[in-house]
Amino acid sequence: xxxxxxxxxxxxxxxxxxxxxxxxxxxxxxxxxxxxxxxxxxxxxxxxxxxxxxxxxxxxxxxxxxxxxxxxxxxxxxxxxxxxxxxxxxxxxxxxxxxxxxxxxxxxxxxxxxxxxxxxxxxxxxxxxxxxxxxxxxxxxxxxxxxxxxxxxxxxxxxxxxxxxxxxxxxxxxxxxxxxxxxxxxxxxxxxxxxxxxxxxxxxxxxxxxxxxx
Numbered sequence: 001x002x003x004x005x006x007x008x009x010x011x012x013x014x015x016x017x018x019x020x021x022x023x024x025x026x027x028x029x030x031x032x033x034x035x036x037x038x039x040x041x042x043x044x045x046x047x048x049x050x051x052x053x054x055x056x057x058x059x060x061x062x063x064x065x066x067x068x069x070x071x072x073x074x075x076x077x078x079x080x081x082x083x084x085x086x087x088x089x090x091x092x093x094x095x096x097x098x099x100x101x102x103x104x105x106x107x108x109x110x111x112x113x114x115x116x117x118x119x120x121x122x123x124x125x126x127x128x129x130x131x132x133x134x135x136x137x138x139x140x141x142x143x144x145x146x147x148x149x150x151x152x153x154x155x156x157x158x159x160x161x162x163x164x165x166x167x168x169x170x171x172x173x174x175x176x177x178x179x180x181x182x183x184x185x186x187x188x189x190x191x192x193x194x195x196x197x198x199x200x201x202x203x204x205x206x207x208x209x210x211x212x213x214x
Contacts, residue, residue, distance in 0.1 A: 017064075020044050020054055024065055025108075032107035033114050037061070066112055066135050073101050074142055081146060082212070091198060096191045098172050102180055103187060109180065113173075136173055140166035150212055151205045168198065 023044035027035045037058055041048045055061040080093040102109040113132050144165025147153075153160045171194065179190050 017054060020046075020051065021064060021068060024061060025068075028065065028111045029105065029107050032110045035111060062112075066132075069108060069112060070135055070138060073098070074139065076101065077139075077143075078146075087202065088195065088199065091202060092191050092195045095172065095194050096187065099176055099179070099187050099190065102176050106180060113177065136169055137166075140169040143169055148208075150208055151202075152208045153205060164201075171197070 020040075024035070024040045027040045027043050031039060037048055037051055040061070041051045044051065051061070055064060076097050077094055080097040081090055083090055083093055085093065112135060141162070142165070144162040147164050148158055148161035151157075151161070175190065175194060179185070179187075185193075
């Protein structure tokens with residue numbers, strides 16, 4: 001098999017994988033954590049064994065969908081952080097971007113963060129923590145990198161940036177999960193309250209010299 005043929009086959013496989021993920025997205029938007037491999041296979045017009053051939057099991061499909069949605073969310077969060085505004089406005093915009101994302105697609109959020117709610121008899125061993133924790137870990141590391149690049153935190157700044165990054169993500173996730181389930185206040189009120197909680201130390205930190213600013 002020559003290089004051109006292998007490249008064509010890879011492109012075809014990548015295109016087919018994207019089509020299957022789009023079919024899975026449609027089912028997740030409809031069914032949330034109750035989305036099943038059977039329903040996804042039916043939506044894609046294939047049999048379940050073919051779906052397994054591409055993703056292995058529900059955990060493999062979950063991981064692929066998680067990467068797809070986390071990539072999009074991180075792009076949106078970076079855009080909010082880079083917006084031409086003062087620091088407080090960017091903090092509020094970043095919090096609002098996260099909350100708006102989970103509000104707009106609550107079924108996707110529940111599929112990613114509460115997959116066990118929809119566990120089927122054949123899904124034994126689907127560990128919520130094993131699959132959802134890496135999403136939060138990745139977001140925490142990404143935010144830590146942004147904080148380290150933009151703020152002068154003094155000696156031990158790298159460790160402090162990671163503490164802040166993971167702490168802020170944990171706060172956003174826990175508060176957002178509670179808010180999405182109970183809706184005790186408006187999104188704008190929650191954003192202001194969370195920003196108030198964060199603001200003291202963030203306001204006091206200076207921008208890193210030569211960095212893009214925070």
